[in-house]
Amino acid sequence: MTTEFPDVPALSGWEEPLRFEGEVRDLEIIGEVPAEIDGAFFRVAPDPFYPNRTGTDIFFNGDGNVGAFRIKDGNVDFRQRYVQTDRFLAERKAGRSLFGAYRNPFTDDPSVAGLSRSTANTNVVVHNGTLWALKEDSLPIAMDPETLETKGFSDFGGKMRSRTFTAHPKIDPHTGEMICFGYAAKGEALPDIAYYVISASGEVTHEAWFEAPYASMIHDMAITDNYVVFPVMPLGSSIERMKRGGMHFQWEPEWPVYYGVIPRRGNGEDVRWFRAPNAFPGHTLNAHEKDGRILLDISLTLGNVFPWFPPASGDVTDPATLPTRFARVALDLRSTTKEAETFELLDIIAEFPHIDDRFVGTDYRHGFFAGMDLSVPLRLDRVRNKPFNLVFNSLVHGDAHTGKVKYWTPGETDTVQEPVFVPRSANAAEGEGFVMLLVNRLAEGRSDLVILDSTDIEGGPLAVAKLPMRMKFGLHGNWADASTFTGVTTDVQPRRV
Template sequence: MSNRRHFLSLAALGLASTSALADSLTYRSFHAALEQNAQMSVYANGTGDLHAQATVLGCLPADLNGVFFRNGPGRFELGGERYHHWFDGDGFAQRWQIANGKVHHIGRFVATQKFEEESRAGRFLYPAFGTYVDRKRFKKNDVINVANTNLLPFNGSVYALWEGGSATELDPLTLQTRGIKTWRDDLKAMPFSAHPKMDPDGGLWNFGVMPGSDQLAIYRLNKVGEVMRTALIPVPQLNMVHDFVVSGRHLIFLLPPYDMQPGPEVSLAGSMRWAGERRPLRAVVISRDTLALRQVFELPARSVFHLGNAYEDGACTRLDAVLHDGDVLPRPGLPMRGEMRMLADNPSNAVQITLDYTTGQAREARLFGVSEFPRVAPQVVSARHRKLLVLGSSSRHELILDSVNLIDTDSGKADSYAFGPGWQMEEHVLVPRRGARSETDGFVVGVAQDTRRQQSVLTVFEAHNIKAGPVALARLPYRAPVCFHGNFLA
């Protein structure tokens, strides 16, 4: 990538625009709300390493054995100050070991350069996505890498992933931090997104974006982690992209309409201005064979974080996504100061989008209402799928996901189970049985927060019968930090 230096220098303009926690209002307002509302505990500060055997209620399936790796933000407070955005917290990696009817859990902070320096200083030093901090200057994006978004088992190791920088390698058994992973010397410090997609051959696709660079970096790694192909693709107004999908012939990115307007004492999130009144949501399609831009489609302006899967259907590509009305970037900042807002402010829908290359038109069909974290069975990634797993909300009033739903994408029917008040669900995944013959021949595994008991709970469902409820719950004797994403390694 001959343009690597240019890519990173442009990206640094956006990162350098962030800077210092000017008040303690966020800290005080959150802790006042926490005293009144136990549901706020899922946004409370994590303090250190965790290790315990869970208490199993019900019966863990005999053929469910493996490790569920999870990652998310764990440290939100330091030196009496609190971050302003949920995405800012330092990464806290977790390992749920399921074997012989027992569940063991360990969790520890990812020892990034940022985490170690700030721990020694006893206060935040570097900028975060949604919080203005400028106590210490930096020149490289990996200095502020929080490694807090996903945990990827790959080629015998485990990687903590973040949007704007390198993967961080961890020991797969102990979660001890090994250090920054450089896939190839000329790719050092290039952003390696938190949502890589596995190929049937064991390799993976991934991408990287830095706001302000207007370039999309594409990577193709083989199953032993060697970089086989790369590309830098110019894409104008490329200011936010979190996820993508890979079909048989294409890589597809949904780009919500944000403008980047850096300013003094403004966080990176604060510099992202919603432009939905002027621009559409764009679907950018890249050819897998050539890594060249094939086509751009336009849809009504919405925000998007997560996509499900994509497959080819004749002259069309079909893909799943969760689309949110309007600007959702400020919303994860609300619980950081102790607020829960009406879901009606930015309602979401899980949809299936059809990209028609002949007509140049994009169509969408609604699959499910308020939802997030779409996943499909690993054996159908990039191929035709008929089941989409999402979390949903049974509340019309608060930002709480409390149901697990497996949607039939052909009929639109959902097999659902709601945990109800006092629970908050984290992302769930489909785990196939060995030799699975269908997408529901296996299990749905996830984590839930029981806010009434202040416990984190591993949940296990039979994938063919979600509505029957979990066949097993594995309760920890403590609350572990809420995670964003993870993967199951059988």
């Protein structure tokens, strides 16, 4: 490669492109990995292989590089591979970047017009024995969960008509169904939403189409026993702005937040919209039904979390200074009101939530987060490779029933990435098991996979699997029990788009 990456914060320090594929077997372990753990922790990070052709770039635009920690019999093996997207293959063949600004096809090289722009860099989930690499501007990409071999895009046998697919589908723990949707489903900067139910065996069993109040990002979703909720955030999209070379999204400080609610088997005419004051609705923790209301637990920030998508005025506020809370949003289905009510759920500074996935859509208690313990100093002045993204110094456990919060903080020069929960057994009580997460050892320039007892995170790690390299800040990942992918045969029918 003869072109240097630009010296910009999103591609410097800890986030300098890693461009690594390979494996490290039998990681060195301090402590003892619980014998009950048998499965894999999959995660994905944006990791650009070539410098962007525009000369600048944002973190969200990197190629998806999937890492897998396979844990069995007390041992941990690590493997990492790029998702072989059409975009990635085209650029590797050309030996240079062909795609331009984030979600702006008008900045691409003419040679790739019409080719999928997917980087598959936002989330990875296992369903129907397949590892799905997800980016919300495109169809999902199937991968082999054991080898990380890319199989290709899938429209589920031609039954998914949406052009896009959410980065945050939900798996119903009772039926095994994957509940999902695509926004901008008919094309970029359009308000169309396509809602889908995919059976445990991978068949599309329900489809509904409707429009959001405005065209924007809809990053996450939530489900209950009977409903699905779509938080619409005021990050507006515009084709005209993209044609002028501008960003796909723009923060709109005057727009309200909307929460769309549709019955699990509902149609477009069944959607109800609830309005709330301007805010940035982040990731959903969970949702459930109680006394005729949907109670949605979600991160809410009073301002723009993504400064790289500024408002038209150009004014940018440091996200670290914005008030953020984990809120409970009440959507009253019995009332004719169109207003959502918001209450504080947990008094924490945190994001990237995970729960015990066996309790998705139900009245749950335990949430685990990457967060900030303000009582513990974070000494970034002592490290050379400073992090660019949201900085969290602690693993946080929050009790949604009592509001009680616990922290585990690894060290003054360490930061944490998104945690995942692993049940101790299939029949264990809610929240009884283990939490695992990557810890960035900033002063050492490398990362560790840390495993803690979920019922006693303050007690510190049960095991630390040492990596000989740093792990770029991942966007999202998930745990999958070995039974969900080992020896499972599926017919994905991948295709090129």
